[in-house]
Amino acid sequence: MAIETRVPHESDLETIDINVNVGPQHPATHGVFRMVLTVDGELVVDLDPVIGYMHRGNEKLPENCDYRQVIGYHDRTDYLAQFNTEHCYVEAVEKLAGIKAPERAEYIRVILAEMNRIASHLMLFGAFGTDIGLFGTSFMYAFRDRETIQDLFEEVTGERMMYNYFRPGGVAWDLPDNFRQRCTQVLDSVERGVEQLDGLMMENEVVLARCRGLSPVTPEDAIKWGLSGPMLRATGLRHDIRRAEPYSIYDRLQFDVPTGKQGDVYDKLVVRLEEMHQSARIVRQALETMPEGPIMAEGLKRVLRVPAGEVYMRVESPRGEYGVYLVSQGSDKPWRHKVRGASFSNLSALRAMSVGNFVSDVIIILGSIDIVLCEVDR
Amino acid sequence: MARLAIIALLVPVTVIILTWVERKVIGRLQMRLGPMRVGPYGTLQGVADTIKLLTKEDVRPQTADRWVFELAPFVIVVPVFMAVVAIPFTADLFIKNLTLGLFYFVAVTGLSIVGFVMAGWGSDNKYALLGGVRAAAQLISYEIPLVMAILAVAMLAQSLNLAVIVGAQEDTPNIAYQLLAFIIFAIAGLAELYRQPFDIPVAESEVVGGPFVEYSGIRWSMFQLGEFVNLVLISILGSLIFLGGWQWPWSVFDKSVPVAAQVAMMVVKTGAFILFFMWMRASLPRLRIDQMMSFCWQLLLPFAFLQIILNGLVLVYGWPNEILIPLSGAAAAGAVYLTHRAARATGVRYQPGYQTVGSVL
Numbered sequence: 001m002a003i004e005t006r007v008p009h010e011s012d013l014e015t016i017d018i019n020v021n022v023g024p025q026h027p028a029t030h031g032v033f034r035m036v037l038t039v040d041g042e043l044v045v046d047l048d049p050v051i052g053y054m055h056r057g058n059e060k061l062p063e064n065c066d067y068r069q070v071i072g073y074h075d076r077t078d079y080l081a082q083f084n085t086e087h088c089y090v091e092a093v094e095k096l097a098g099i100k101a102p103e104r105a106e107y108i109r110v111i112l113a114e115m116n117r118i119a120s121h122l123m124l125f126g127a128f129g130t131d132i133g134l135f136g137t138s139f140m141y142a143f144r145d146r147e148t149i150q151d152l153f154e155e156v157t158g159e160r161m162m163y164n165y166f167r168p169g170g171v172a173w174d175l176p177d178n179f180r181q182r183c184t185q186v187l188d189s190v191e192r193g194v195e196q197l198d199g200l201m202m203e204n205e206v207v208l209a210r211c212r213g214l215s216p217v218t219p220e221d222a223i224k225w226g227l228s229g230p231m232l233r234a235t236g237l238r239h240d241i242r243r244a245e246p247y248s249i250y251d252r253l254q255f256d257v258p259t260g261k262q263g264d265v266y267d268k269l270v271v272r273l274e275e276m277h278q279s280a281r282i283v284r285q286a287l288e289t290m291p292e293g294p295i296m297a298e299g300l301k302r303v304l305r306v307p308a309g310e311v312y313m314r315v316e317s318p319r320g321e322y323g324v325y326l327v328s329q330g331s332d333k334p335w336r337h338k339v340r341g342a343s344f345s346n347l348s349a350l351r352a353m354s355v356g357n358f359v360s361d362v363i364i365i366l367g368s369i370d371i372v373l374c375e376v377d378r
Numbered sequence: 379m380a381r382l383a384i385i386a387l388l389v390p391v392t393v394i395i396l397t398w399v400e401r402k403v404i405g406r407l408q409m410r411l412g413p414m415r416v417g418p419y420g421t422l423q424g425v426a427d428t429i430k431l432l433t434k435e436d437v438r439p440q441t442a443d444r445w446v447f448e449l450a451p452f453v454i455v456v457p458v459f460m461a462v463v464a465i466p467f468t469a470d471l472f473i474k475n476l477t478l479g480l481f482y483f484v485a486v487t488g489l490s491i492v493g494f495v496m497a498g499w500g501s502d503n504k505y506a507l508l509g510g511v512r513a514a515a516q517l518i519s520y521e522i523p524l525v526m527a528i529l530a531v532a533m534l535a536q537s538l539n540l541a542v543i544v545g546a547q548e549d550t551p552n553i554a555y556q557l558l559a560f561i562i563f564a565i566a567g568l569a570e571l572y573r574q575p576f577d578i579p580v581a582e583s584e585v586v587g588g589p590f591v592e593y594s595g596i597r598w599s600m601f602q603l604g605e606f607v608n609l610v611l612i613s614i615l616g617s618l619i620f621l622g623g624w625q626w627p628w629s630v631f632d633k634s635v636p637v638a639a640q641v642a643m644m645v646v647k648t649g650a651f652i653l654f655f656m657w658m659r660a661s662l663p664r665l666r667i668d669q670m671m672s673f674c675w676q677l678l679l680p681f682a683f684l685q686i687i688l689n690g691l692v693l694v695y696g697w698p699n700e701i702l703i704p705l706s707g708a709a710a711a712g713a714v715y716l717t718h719r720a721a722r723a724t725g726v727r728y729q730p731g732y733q734t735v736g737s738v739l
Contacts, residue, residue, distance in 0.1 A: 020504045028583040042508070042667055131583050133574055133664025140408040205721035206575050206663045359508065360584050360666045 017045055020359070024053050028131050028363045031373030035350070035366070042358045047351045054377040062337045067093055067168060067304045070334065074324075075162040077339055078375040080123050083109070083116040083153075084317040086166040091247055092313035092324045093168040097306040099297050105170035106249045107290040111183065112156065112165070113315075114279040114286075118190060119149040120318035121272045124370045125197050128269065131367035132210060138200055145193035148186045155182065168304060170296035180287050187280050194276050202273065208266070215353040215365050217263035225349040228342050229320025230271045231369065235263035241316040255282050265368040272370075275318075303332050310336075319343050319370055341375035381473045385462055393606040394424035400656050407660040431602075434595030439502060442592065446500030451593070451600035454493030458607045461486045465614055466541050468624045468640035479540040480532055483615065484525055487570070490604065491517045494579065497589035497601075509588020512667055513572075513579035519674035520569035520576070526682035527559040527566065531619045533689045534699070544623035551622035555702040558685045558710040560620045562678050564654065567612045569670070571605070573655055575662040576670055609655060610648065617647035677720070681713045 023034035032053035038046035058077050062070040074085040087109050094101060101109075122142040129138025150160055155176050157163040165172050176182075201207055217227070222235045232239055240257040242250040258274035260267025306328040314323035320342030327336035346369050354362045398413065398421060405412025413420030438447055464479045464486075466472035476482050491514060498510015531552055535543040543552075553560045569576035580588040590601050617623060624640035635643075665673070688705050691697070 018504055020508070027586060129663065133577065133581060133583065134662070135404065135574060135659050137408050137660050140410060144409060200661070204663065205718065206665055209669055209721045210663065210666060358666055358668070360581065360664070363584050
């Protein structure tokens with residue numbers, strides 16, 4: 001009897017796509033984010049993001065709080081850019097209540113917010129290195145510099161993470177005496193560290209091969225998805241709220257808005273790297289021109305009552321547009337308190353950016369979005 | 379038998395020391411101190427870790443394929459120890475000097491892959507499955523350039539006996555004549571050891587340890603043992619066939635080299651290799667699986683053939699070996715240049731654009 005021998009053809013083999021659950025406990029999901037990947041071998045054919053593990057009612061709780069108590073909740077929405085979020089909230093309250101913060105307070109806010117931007121981007125570079133497979137080296141180098149910035153913040157506010165330092169009408173207390181000298185010192189060392197990170201990551205052949213041309217985003221798509229911040233600028237659109245709608249004292253500071261060309265992962269990194277240098281430039285200018293004077297507006301009541309009305313204030317946080325929408329009915333508490341988190345909108349593009357790429361690429365695409373889950377879920 | 383027993387005892391001790399060394403070296407590269415608490419400068423950390431691993435519960439997932447799951451660590455460890463048998467450490471210190479030592483070594487170390495696939499399949503875990511399949515895909519990519527690079531050396535020495543290959547390098551080590559093969563061997567060695575940039579099967583940030591994800595305690599430590607013994611083996615093999623093994627350079631000792639000096643030389647050369655592998659681990663990110671495969675097939679393999687052709691020309695026409703120094707060096711430079719260019723194929727890094735005022739939105 002003849003034995004039938006035939007080479008099996010691809011169409012004879014039944015293959016199935018499998019679902020791989022990544023998160024909420026997974027080294028690469030930056031918190032408690034979960035995504036369900038449908039993979040065909042190594043290729044991701046579908047991705048289902050699942051959020052909500054970090055929801056703590058950060059929008060509702062402040063509606064039962066005094067206007068000054070709410071500041072603490074903004075530290076906790078974006079825990080990597082606390083000063084930026086506080087800045088947004090206090091500016092919103094000031095706008096609604098018609099308070100004018102003194103000059104010196106505005107300078108202090110901008111200096112701290114820009115330092116915080118550097119610290120946040122350093123965190124991204126550290127974590128991104130781990131995502132792409134560097135065995136913790138970029139993490140340690142980035143954290144060395146982030147640590148010096150945090151020490152500086154601790155000297156100013158007494159806290160390492162939840163600063164609660166800005167107030168409607170000014171800041172809580174004045175800077176320490178040697179702040180100017182200390183801040184310059186920190187900036188010098190941080191800029192040297194950024195150069196080292198640049199050398200470690202950006203010119204590395206493996207990083208180039210992995211990140212260049214990976215999931216490019218067109219400016220049209222970026223606007224459709226509501227991307228903001230470095231994600232938007234990486235596509236080539238020059239949109240920075242500090243320039244588009246200058247708030248605080250940004251209109252008198254010299255700085256450039258770096259943009260990318262094709263919106264791929266590499267561009268997102270380059271834009272952030274350049275932003276760190278620009279932030280350092282802003283801080284140096286502000287330190288030089290910072291006036292002496294009061295740090296708190298005169299004649300504020302112990303209980304802050306804000307006249308009825310509504311306001312939307314947005315700032316450029318390290319992750320993009322961070323907005324606060326406040327509705328007041330004249331009491332000492334906000335009647336409605338809505339937060340627009342940049343991470344949430346940026347994360348919404350994850351599926352469109354990831355499908356069709358490899359599993360390894362999805363991890364670094366997620367890393368390049370720079371999400372903070374507390375800001376996504378609020 | 380006595381030799382076998384000594385080696386069997388020495389190997390685990392070496393591994394314990396190496397885990398400490400690796401943590402220290404990587405710690406220093408990352409501006410950390412590494413282990414400092416257990417013993418002076420953390421020297422007893424490896425011992426503490428071993429005791430911890432041995433006393434841990436051996437967990438098996440309920441849905442795992444029992445025998446496949448439990449046998450996989452042995453399938454990985456046994457071939458590695460089989461390879462130790464064929465490795466001469468000095469001219470006199472070896473278990474068995476095989477005539478086909480190099481061939482035996484390559485054949486036996488290739489078996490470990492079965493263990494990886496078994497662990498990946500048997501764990502009934504999707505990360506493990508992805509890791510196991512990745513390991514298999516990686517093996518067929520790096521193994522051929524690795525074997526070709528080794529073959530180039532064997533051609534020149536006209537032997538597969540490791541002792542003879544070392545003896546042939548009395549005047550000049552092979553790295554001078556075979557620079558290209560050496561580079562291919564080092565890169566493929568990284569892939570064989572699953573170290574950055576080729577730690578794709580065990581990628582921590584993607585498949586969370588790959589085939590090992592479900593293992594714990596003694597079984598997990600067997601994987602670790604296999605990995606570190608493999609590290610030592612590849613390093614020893616590299617120093618034997620490319621760096622001249624136990625031979626001292628420039629004939630420091632006229633004819634008879636003392637055994638202690640031979641051992642010292644081996645330790646230095648092997649240590650250099652091991653430090654290279656650890657250094658790469660701390661400073662390179664990870665490639666994607668398809669990039670790794672196309673790199674091995676499209677770049678390493680053709681260049682490995684080029685080295686073999688060069689060696690063949692030298693052998694057929696009886697040219698002096700010295701002519702290989704410029705030829706292989708130039709080919710190595712070409713390979714490095716092509717890699718450099720391929721990584722930048724999508725364009726050079728540009729200066730970001732700037733705008734000082736206004737917004738386009």
